[in-house]
Amino acid sequence: MTVADLPKIELHLHHEGAAPPEFIRQLAHEKRIDLSGIFKSDGSYDFRDFAHFLSVYEAACEVLKSPEDFRRLTLAILEESAANGVVYSETFLSPDFCGGGDVHAWRDYLNAIQDAADEAERKFDITLRGVVTCVRHFGPEQAKQSAYCAAETAGDWITGFGMGGNEGVGTQGDYKWAFECAREAGLRLTTHAGEFGGAESVRDAVRDLGVERVGHGVRAIEDDDLIRELVDREVTLEVCPGSNVVLGLFPDFAAHPIARLRDQGVNVTVSTDDPPFFHTTMRREYEMLHQAFCWDAEDFAALNDTALNAAFCDDDTRERVKKRLERT
Known part of the structure; x- marks a missing residue:
């Protein structure tokens, strides 16, 4: 078995961005x-x-204009993910794209997505959980509506809240109300930072929003004090190497800082972000990391352990996923 064939956990996947x-x-x-x-x-x-x-x-x-569209999309995404060895995935879902931020419409979309996820689990042995995201460049007021939708549907399936979009719009702190709303509903928190926003944006995400995971976060490599803070706070980075290379943050996989961050004790995981946009899959991510850093099955097992510990799921789901990982 090659490293690409290993079972995998993915924590950073944009639902619409994964559309073939x-x-x-x-x-x-x-x-x-x-x-x-x-x-x-x-x-x-x-x-x-x-x-x-x-x-x-x-x-x-x-x-993508109806719940049925998203049901079909979810099946297509999960079939592709399962074909690449993914056994557990968390997907970013925005109420802005699923019903225009209206909580009643959002429930209809969410029911269709969950129905497809249940079908995919039966067919492909892959588990999906949802992380509701606001869109940063839509502004703080719109983010409040997304947080309200998240809070109203928080539970065993919607387990987290986060933020994507253009890091150049506003600050992390501008969205604090939305994140506090989600936190009070029992949702766990992540946000995009340290991709185009620089190391300081990661610090702001951790301190101003109190997130336990950071999407990307790779620019933390520029700040030794921040690295120590991430280690001390046990923050997990949802790293997407292929995405970072395509978007020009780093020239190639060998120059990517994921290995250096890991060597310094930062919790790192591997994901695809928006895989068809960036011409990648989870198999390719594993293959390229193996080539760049000579990581072997033991290294990838450790990455999966980190991802499983950081996953926004309940203990029963975590145990079920752990058994899938142990099949190899």
């Missing part, structure tokens, strides 16, 4: 929506930089 381009093209065809401008000639998503990526992402979401 052929799935989006098929929906667009069914609904007679012209999305030709967001695809390359080979059928893959076409974007120039991070800002343009966000525009293409939101354009692709234009065809």
Whole structure:
């Protein structure tokens, strides 16, 4: 068995961003929506930089207009994830894209997504949990509505709350109300930081929002004091190496700081972020990390242990996933 064949846990996956381009093209065809401008000639998503990526992402979401669309999308995502050895995944879901932030519509979308997740678990032996996210560049007021939707549906399946979007808009602290609302509902917290925002954005995320996980967080490598703080606070980074390379944060996998962060005691995990956009899969992430750092099965088992400990799921689910990991 190669390292790529090992079972895997993924904690950082954007639901709409995981939509296979052929799935989006098929929906667009069914609904007679012209999305030709967001695809390359080979059928893959076409974007120039991070800002343009966000525009293409939101354009692709234009065809996802009903709970049934999201049910079909969820099955497509989980079939692909399972084919790449993923046994447990957490997906970022935004009420802004699932019902426009209306809590009643959000419930309908969520029911459809959960129904698909249950079907996928029976078919593919993969477990999914949802982390509700607000979208940073939609602003703090809209984030409050997302947090309200999250709080109203918190439970065994919706287990976390976070924030994605453009790190250049506002500060982490601007969204404190939304995160406190989610925390009071019993949800566990993560947020994107330290991708384009620099090391200081990671510090702000940890101190101002009190998150236990940080999406990306790789710019922490620029600040030794911050690294020590992450270790002391036992914060886990949801690292997405392939995404970081494609978006130009680092020239290649060998230059990526995930190994240095891990060697300094930071809790790191591996995910794909928006896999079809960044031409990656969990198999490819494992293969590239193996090539870049000579990580072996023992290293990847340790990464999975870290991810399992950091997962936003209950103990029964954690034990079920642990047994899947131990099958190899």
